[in-house]
Amino acid sequence: MRVGDALPPLEVEITRTLVVAGAIASRDFQDVHHDAESARQKGSPDIFMNILTTNGLVGRYITDHFGPRAVLRKVAIRLGAPNHPGDTMVLTGVVEDVRGDTATVRVIGANSLGDHVTGTVTVTVPVPVPVPVPVPVPRTRTRTRTRTRTDSTSEATAGTPEGRS
Secondary structure: OOOOOEEEEEEEEOOHHHHHHHHHHOOOOOHHHOOHHHHHHOOOOOOOOOHHHHHHHHHHHHHHHHOOOOEEEEEEEEEOOOOOOOOEEEEEEEEEEEEOOEEEEEEEEEEOOEEEEEEEEEEEOOOOOOOOOOOOOOOOOOOOOOOOOOOHHHHHOOOOHHHOO
8 A cells, every 4th residue: 555556446336226225224214215206306306325325335445445354444425416326436546645554545436427425534454464384393203012912821811700710
């Protein structure tokens, strides 16, 4: 991670299912996120994505890039143009600051209407701790011999008390 590093863009198709499922999953039951007629009555051409879904997509964008060990420390976003079904949002990012294993990334998500989301994400990417490679220890072979003695006396008297026949 270095200041100025650009993250590869991520295209997110905005589907009706994504908008509705994101709203339901985040317990946002406002009708503008699932009822097209209600959204039109309130001045929108269609339903639109809620901020919690956008927040989740921004988090996914960062963790997809930095990997499964990445930990989101702070997500500060602002919404702009709405995400409507049938559009595509393209997320882009640039590393603005790096301090140790923590970076701040400027994120923009744009669609055909303009910038849907702008903001910054602070992410920590722990440096993997090297796992020591076990050094094989040479084995020394010790020979152990087991001797079995058999004598006819012990075999013949095995079943009798005090060795008597």
